[in-house]
Amino acid sequence: xxxxxxxxxxxxxxxxxxxxxxxxxxxxxxxxxxxxxxxxxxxxxxxxxxxxxxxxxxxxxxxxxxxxxxxxxxxxxxxxxxxxxxxxxxxxxxxxxxxxxxxxxxxxxxxxxxxxxxxxxxxxxxxxxxxxxxxxxxxxxxxxxxxxxxxxxxxxxxxxxxxxxxxxxxxxxxxxxxxxxxxxxxxxxxxxxxxxxxxxxxxxxxxxxxxxxxxxxxxxxxxxxxxxxxxxxxxxxxxxxxxxxxxxxxxxxxxxxxxxxxxxxxxxxxxxxxxxxxxxxxxxxxxxxxxxxxxxxxxxxxxxxxxxxxxxxxxxxxxxxxxxxxxxxxxxxxxxxxxxxxxxxxxxxxxxxxxxxxxxxxxxxxxxxxxxxxxxxxxxxxxxxxxxxxxxxxxxxxxxxxxxxxxxxxxxxxxxxxxxxxxxxxxxxxxxxxxxxxxxxxxxxxxx
Amino acid sequence: xxxxxxxxxxxxxxxxxxxxxxxxxxxxxxxxxxxxxxxxxxxxxxxxxxxxxxxxxxxxxxxxxxxxxxxxxxxxxxxxxxxxxxxxxxxxxxxxxxxxxxxxxxxxxxxxxxxxxxxxxxxxxxxxxxxxxxxxxxxxxxxxxxxxxxxxxxxxxxxxxxxxxxxxxxxxxxxxxxxxxxxxxxxxxxxxxxxxxxxxxxxxxxxxxxxxxxxxxxxxxxxxxxxxxxxxxxxxxxxxxxxxxxxxxxxxxxxxxxxxxxxxxxxxxxxxxxxxxxxxxxxxxxxxxxxxxxxxxxxxxxxxxxxxxxxxxxxxxxxxxxxxxxxxxxxxxxxxxxxxxxxxxxxxxxxxxxxxxxxxxxxxxxxxxxxxxxxxxxxxxxxxxxxxxxxxxxxxxxxxxxxxxxxxxxxxxxxxxxxxxxxxxxxxxxxxxxxxxxxxxxxxxxxxxxxxxxxxxxxxxxxxxxx
Numbered sequence: 082x083x084x085x086x087x088x089x090x091x092x093x094x095x096x097x098x099x100x101x102x103x104x105x106x107x108x109x110x111x112x113x114x115x116x117x118x119x120x121x122x123x124x125x126x127x128x129x130x131x132x133x134x135x136x137x138x139x140x141x142x143x144x145x146x147x148x149x150x151x152x153x154x155x156x157x158x159x160x161x162x163x164x165x166x167x168x169x170x171x172x173x174x175x176x177x178x179x180x181x182x183x184x185x186x187x188x189x190x191x192x193x194x195x196x197x198x199x200x201x202x203x204x205x206x207x208x209x210x211x212x213x214x215x216x217x218x219x220x221x222x223x224x225x226x227x228x229x230x231x232x233x234x235x236x237x238x239x240x241x242x243x244x245x246x247x248x249x250x251x252x253x254x255x256x257x258x259x260x261x262x263x264x265x266x267x268x269x270x271x272x273x274x275x276x277x278x279x280x281x282x283x284x285x286x287x288x289x290x291x292x293x294x295x296x297x298x299x300x301x302x303x304x305x306x307x308x309x310x311x312x313x314x315x316x317x318x319x320x321x322x323x324x325x326x327x328x329x330x331x332x333x334x335x336x337x338x339x340x341x342x343x344x345x346x347x348x349x350x351x352x353x354x355x356x357x358x359x360x361x362x363x364x365x366x367x368x369x370x371x372x373x374x375x376x377x378x379x380x381x382x383x384x385x386x387x388x389x390x391x392x393x394x395x396x397x398x399x400x401x402x403x404x405x406x407x408x409x410x411x412x413x414x415x416x417x418x419x420x421x422x423x424x425x426x427x428x429x430x431x432x433x434x435x436x437x438x439x440x441x442x443x444x445x446x447x448x449x450x451x452x453x454x455x456x457x458x459x460x461x462x463x464x465x466x467x468x469x470x471x472x473x474x475x476x477x478x479x480x481x482x483x484x485x486x487x488x489x490x491x492x493x494x495x496x497x498x499x500x501x502x503x504x505x506x507x508x509x510x511x512x513x514x515x516x517x518x519x520x521x522x523x524x525x526x527x528x529x
Numbered sequence: 530x531x532x533x534x535x536x537x538x539x540x541x542x543x544x545x546x547x548x549x550x551x552x553x554x555x556x557x558x559x560x561x562x563x564x565x566x567x568x569x570x571x572x573x574x575x576x577x578x579x580x581x582x583x584x585x586x587x588x589x590x591x592x593x594x595x596x597x598x599x600x601x602x603x604x605x606x607x608x609x610x611x612x613x614x615x616x617x618x619x620x621x622x623x624x625x626x627x628x629x630x631x632x633x634x635x636x637x638x639x640x641x642x643x644x645x646x647x648x649x650x651x652x653x654x655x656x657x658x659x660x661x662x663x664x665x666x667x668x669x670x671x672x673x674x675x676x677x678x679x680x681x682x683x684x685x686x687x688x689x690x691x692x693x694x695x696x697x698x699x700x701x702x703x704x705x706x707x708x709x710x711x712x713x714x715x716x717x718x719x720x721x722x723x724x725x726x727x728x729x730x731x732x733x734x735x736x737x738x739x740x741x742x743x744x745x746x747x748x749x750x751x752x753x754x755x756x757x758x759x760x761x762x763x764x765x766x767x768x769x770x771x772x773x774x775x776x777x778x779x780x781x782x783x784x785x786x787x788x789x790x791x792x793x794x795x796x797x798x799x800x801x802x803x804x805x806x807x808x809x810x811x812x813x814x815x816x817x818x819x820x821x822x823x824x825x826x827x828x829x830x831x832x833x834x835x836x837x838x839x840x841x842x843x844x845x846x847x848x849x850x851x852x853x854x855x856x857x858x859x860x861x862x863x864x865x866x867x868x869x870x871x872x873x874x875x876x877x878x879x880x881x882x883x884x885x886x887x888x889x890x891x892x893x894x895x896x897x898x899x900x901x902x903x904x905x906x907x908x909x910x911x912x913x914x915x916x917x918x919x920x921x922x923x924x925x926x927x928x929x930x931x932x933x934x935x936x937x938x939x940x941x942x943x944x945x946x947x948x949x950x951x952x953x954x955x956x957x958x959x960x961x962x963x964x965x966x967x968x969x970x971x972x973x974x975x976x977x978x979x980x981x982x983x984x985x986x987x988x989x990x991x992x993x994x995x996x
Contacts, residue, residue, distance in 0.1 A: 165797070166723075166740020173649055178749060179741040183805070188797055188867075215741060227800055227831075268648075308763055311756045314749050315649070504866055511869040515852055 100124045101488060102137050103467070106146035109474065111153050111436065111444045112458035121151060123465040126487035131461055144483075150474050152439060153458050154201025154466030154486065155420050156446040158377040159330075159357050159410035161206060162191035162417065163220060163231070169208030170215055174248065174269055174279045177240060178314035179215035181205050185228035191414040192231075193224045196492040198418030199468040199481045202233060204410075204450055206357075207241040209332040212248045212270065212279035214241035216318050217330065219450050221466075224491050237451045239354065240318055243332035244342060245388050248276050277341050284349040287319035294320065328354035328451065330377075334388040336364040343372045355449045357410070359400075360392035366403035375406040375449035380426040397441060398431020408446035425475030438475060552576045553969065554589040555950065558598025563605050563924050564939035573603055575946040578969035583940050596950070601963060604920065604955055605939050606682025606947030610844045610927035611790070611822055611892035614676050614684045615666045615700060615711065647735035650749040654736055658750075658782030660688040660695030663715040666708035672897070677702045678974035679899035680949035682967045683713065683937055685927065687720040687790075692743055693750070693779065694720035696786055699933060701947065703967045710968075713945075717931050718820065719786035721747060744805065751812040754780045758814035788818040790844070794825040796832040803839045820844060820930060822892070826871060827878035833885045842930045843887060845922075847905035848894035849875050879922060880913030890927035891919070899962065899974065906956045919956060945969075 101123040109116050114131055122130035122138070130136075137143060161168045165186040170176035185205075195203060201222055207215030217240060219233040249271050270276050293310045300307045321327040329346070333339050333356050346353050355375040356362060360383065362369060362376045369376055378400070383392030393399075401407045409424055411417035420442045427433040427441060447457025455464050465488035472479040484492035553575040560571030560583060572589060574581040581590075589595065647654030665688055676684065682702055688695030697720060699713040723743045737743045760774040789809065793802040799821065806819040822844040826832055836843055850872045853864075882889045896905040910919050928938025936945050946969035953960035965972045 164741075165801075166743075167738070168741075170737060170739045170742040170745075172647070172736040172738040172742065176736075176742070178650065178745040179737075179739065180745065181741065183744040183801070184739075184741045185801075186797060188795070228797060229800075229804070308759055309756070312752045314745055314752070508866045508869060511866070511873055512864075515869070515872070519852070 100129075100138050100141040101144060101465075101485075102135065102141045103144045103146055103151060103469070104137075105148060106151040106469070107148060108459055109150060109152045109436070109439055110459040111440055112460040114460070115436065118148070121459060121465075121467065123467075123485070123488040126465055126489070128459060128461055128463050128465050131459060146469060149482065150470040150472065150479070151459070152199070152468050152470065152474050153443045154456065154468055154484070155199045155442045156408075156450070156452075156457060157195070157200050157203040157411050157417055157420060157442070158355065158375075158408045158446040158449055159206055159412045160195075160203040160414075160417055161208065161412070162195065162203065162414050163187065163189045163205060168206075169210045171208065171210030172268070174211050175213040175283045175315060176207070176211045176215050177213050177283075177316075177318040179207065180318075181207060181215060181217050182232070182238070185220065185231055187224075187226060187228050187231055191417070192222050193492075194414065195417045196222045196224055196484050197481055197494075197497065199421055199470070199474075199484060200417055201466040201468070201484065201486050202447075202450075202452070202456060203417070204239065204330070204446070206239070206330060209241065209243035209247040211243060212276045213283050213319070214243055216240050216327070219452065221486055222491065223486055223489075233452060235452075235455070237326070237328050238321075239328040239330050239450075240322060241330055241332065242280065242342070244276055244338040245273060245332075245334050246386060247332065248279075249273060273338060273341075276338075277345060280342075280345050281349070283319060284323075284345075284351070287316050287323060288349070290316040291320045291323055322351050323349075325352065330355045330357050332357045334358055334360050334386075335391075336361040339365050340368060343368055343374075346372070354451075355408075358412070360389050360396060362405070363393060363396045363399040364391075366400040366405055369400065370404040375408065375445070376400050377408045377410045377446065377449060379412075380409055380423040381430060394426065394430035397427050398433055401431075401433070401437065401441075406445050406448050407441055408449055409441045410446070421470075421474050421479065422477055425477075428475065435473075435475065550594045552581075552590050552593040553596060553946075553966070553971065554587075554593040555596040555598045555601075555603055555948075556589060558596075558950070559602040560940060561602060561604050561920065562940040563921060564941050571603070572598075573940060573948065575948075575966060575969045578946055580940060580942055580944050580946050582942050596964075598950065600952065602951050602954065603940065604680070604949045604951065605924045606937070606949055606965065606967060607680045607923040608890070608927040608938065609676065609681050609684040609893050609897070609923075610890040610930065611697075611894070612676070612684040612686045612897070613689055614672045614686050614702070614897070615668075615670045615708070616662060616686055616688055617665055617667050645735075647737075649736050650746050650753075652736070653750075653777075653779040654746065655691030656693040656750070656779045656782075657688060657691055657695045658693035658719055658780075658786070659778040660782070661716055662686045662688055662696065662698035663700070663708070663712045665695075666698075666700065666711060668705055668708045668711070673702050673704060674972075674974075675899070676893075676897050676902075677965050677967065677972055678962060679897065679902040680951070680955065680962050680965060681893075681897075681902070681923075682947035682949065682965060685717060685931060687718075689720055689722065692722055692737075692746065693783065694722060696720075696782065697790075699931060699937075701945070701967050703970055704972070713936070714931070714933060716785060716787070717933075718788035718790055719783060720790050721792070723747075723792050747805075747809070748812070750779065750783060751809050753777070754783045755812050755814045758784065784815050786817065787815075788820055790820045790822050792823050793821045794823040794846075796826045796829045796835075799824070799827070799832045800835055803835055803841060806841070807839070822846070824878055824882075824889070825850065825875050827887075827889075828874040828881045830881075833881050833887060836882070836887045837885050840888075843882065843889045844892050844927075844930075845879050845882070845889055846894035847891050847902075847909065848896050849905060849908055874912075876908040877912035877914075879909045879919070880915075883914055883918045888926065888930060889922060890930055891922045892927075903956055903958070903960065907958065910956060916954070916956065 104120045119133035120135045163186050165184045170179045204219045206217045218238045219236045220231040353374040355377050357377050359376045359378050381394035383389050397407050424438045424442045427438040444457035447453035467485045469483040470479040471482050482494050556572040560568040568585045571585045572587040573583045685697050685699050687697035696716040698715050700711040737746050757780045791802040791806050793799040820842050824843045824845045925938040928934035948966040950964045951960050
């Protein structure tokens with residue numbers, strides 16, 4: 082489907098091929114085969130063979146990588162791109178009724194730019210204005226496809242929670258319209274205590290809601306015809322959390338709030354899937370590992386806000402050593418385009434191996450999102466989400482040459498560059514046409 | 530001909546007041562029925578506000594007032610498929626969420642008090658689903674006359690404020706004392722808007738504040754309506770021992786609507802709203818049909834294909850996107866190619882829908898002064914829409930979409946006598962609307978002031994001016 086090509090800057094029609102062989106590549110599999118020089122065979126969108134020497138199937142498209150690096154598609158565990166009409170429903174402290182799935186914007190140019198940075202999957206999260214935020218989901222960066230076609234099929238949906246400054250500051254709008262200096266409590270909570278209370282109260286409600294539905298379901302199972310309870314979208318999402326059908330991704334910074342969150346989850350019988358940002362995670366890595374949560378952090382960002390003051394660039398390495406599955410995320414459309422070099426920083430700070438470092442933007446986020454059976458490494462049977470770099474992929478100088486998702490090529494650097502001129506010309510032509518149509522108007526009253 | 534002009538002039542002097550003889554016959558005019566034939570020299574007989582007869586071999590009743598139609602063309606009265614004419618405080622229409630003028634945002638009298646901050650769906654934010662346009666009508670609305678001057682005799686007018694604006698009514702644009710005289714069908718559908726952020730004054734920063742918030746709210750209201758009906762029905766069956774369901778006017782208003790209108794301009798919005806609308810239909814406790822409005826990007830083949838497949842009628846705004854005011858050097862390099870293409874192609878959307886056989890109607894979306902309206906329709910024609918289809922999209926098609934083609938939309942015996950009489954082909958630049966019949970009442974629109982340029986600045990190179 083060549084959807085929406087028209088009018089989209091730098092759009093390229095995805096090039097589909099039934100069978101592709103990428104030969105003569107340095108393959109960083111992030112899987113059991115480690116790093117090797119050889120070929121990857123793609124058939125019907127899946128990786129069908131990986132090895133030093135492979136048979137080229139008849140009719141296959143052969144691509145000579147010329148020794149360049151092939152890696153699994155990069156996975157960003159924390160992104161806010163590809164949404165329409167805002168990603169924060171910040172009006173209420175529990176906004177679990179809203180769903181990113183309803184507002185997927187497949188036309189967002191950030192998708193294409195993410196592709197150009199080697200990203201093939203991104204976990205699109207609600208913002209962090211609320212203690213309990215909206216429903217989230219991972220998308221594949223299938224640029225040019227419709228909203229529904231971007232959805233990562235079979236992936237467990239998520240929900241965003243947020244602790245600390247963001248949810249409590251949202252209750253304290255700055256630059257208020259009232260008296261200068263007056264604290265305006267726009268909404269509860271205004272403190273970290275309040276954030277915890279909101280979460281616990283919400284789960285009290287959710288448990289009551291679940292009990293009501295469970296009782297109803299039991300009666301129906303017995304052949305009775307009771308009146309169904311009211312469906313409450315806000316509590317429905319939390320019911321799914323309690324039923325382990327929805328992953329909890331918690332925005333957090335400080336060690337104390339991380340421990341608070343673990344206690345609140347344990348007390349209420351649910352599980353935190355990932356801690357996001359988690360800049361003080363190194364202080365409580367053991368507790369995070371024991372809870373079974375993943376940690377999705379930044380490479381070396383710190384002190385951009387008070388609660389980020391105690392961040393260290395060794396965070397990722399330390400948490401990894403303590404047994405936490407760690408990923409590096411972008412939280413940003415620009416940073417998203419060079420997650421490869423973010424991963425590279427972990428080789429300097431903490432002495433991670435290149436495989437360990439790259440894992441933090443490939444197989445590890447895949448594990449965190451529960452999609453590691455299909456993506457995250459180059460192994461037979463997995464989705465053919467592949468990125469070809471023209472150099473060592475964690476180097477500043479490496480450029481993405483080609484990107485495939487499900488064996489379909491969605492990005493080609495050469496074509497992207499050559500297409501730029503065509504699109505610019507088309508734009509200029511339209512602008513000139515409009516100006517020509519307007520000129521008589523502006524010239525109508527000369528010298529006045 | 531001169532005689533006729535003098536005649537018209539006299540009509541103007543009485544401020545376009547309607548004359549309503551019980552029987553009128555327009556004879557020797559070209560009659561475009563839209564439903565069928567075109568009569569080169571036809572006669573239309575109007576009696577008691579209805580079309581008595583039409584054809585080229587019709588006997589003119591002896592008591593009929595005669596209108597000599599030589600050189601004139603009679604069309605069915607035009608229908609504006611989505612309007613705010615007659616709504617209090619609506620100003621120059623804002624249907625579609627991108628109308629002109631702040632007046633459009635003014636609060637209807639019924640909602641003058643500022644809304645309290647909403648804390649969630651249970652506060653029913655920005656909802657007035659129970660409002661019925663017919664109940665809100667202001668007979669003295671000056672826009673009735675303005676709109677009618679362009680040949681529009683019928684409007685489907687909606688309360689458009691908030692997310693669930695209210696129920697639209699089909700009204701005939703008669704000028705009278707009693708608004709009730711205008712009403713053709715009191716409730717035809719619920720107007721749903723999704724203008725996140727901008728211009729959404731209600732709620733003071735409350736819920737919902739994002740598009741996903743609005744969508745989840747609309748979904749929750751439908752779920753609530755579903756549950757409300759379940760409980761109400763059970764209570765009606767046997768109230769003993771059962772807590773009585775609390776009356777909820779927001780849900781009552783929703784359930785009173787036989788269709789809902791969803792906004793969709795971009796192709797991705799058309800895709801999103803087609804899926805969302807289909808979901809709402811499955812939740813709704815009452816049978817409802819869906820209509821999309823806006824359709825700016827319906828020139829894109831993907832959009833047309835989706836609409837065709839979904840078999841959902843579309844109301845296309847003729848308020849075509851216009852270039853922004855440019856700086857002296859005309860530097861607009863910040864605009865995306867997509868925006869430029871959209872501006873170039875938007876007027877070709879109706880032609881694309883016509884070609885694909887998608888059911889569509891046009892609506893003024895604020896372009897409702899006769900000159901603006903005529904021009905906007907002409908743009909669609911210049912972009913490939915056939916004249917016949919343009920006319921149909923403003924007559925029989927909207928009538929069919931709203932299920933009222935048995936009374937308006939074409940010139941057929943038995944239908945309501947809503948007619949436009951023009952000199953020249955309708956929607957042409959120089960065409961003059963000579964008279965308009967609404968419910969059989971004759972109105973003569975005020976001609977544009979002599980020498981003046983009616984409406985806003987022209988976009989025709991070299992037109993007008995004082996060189």
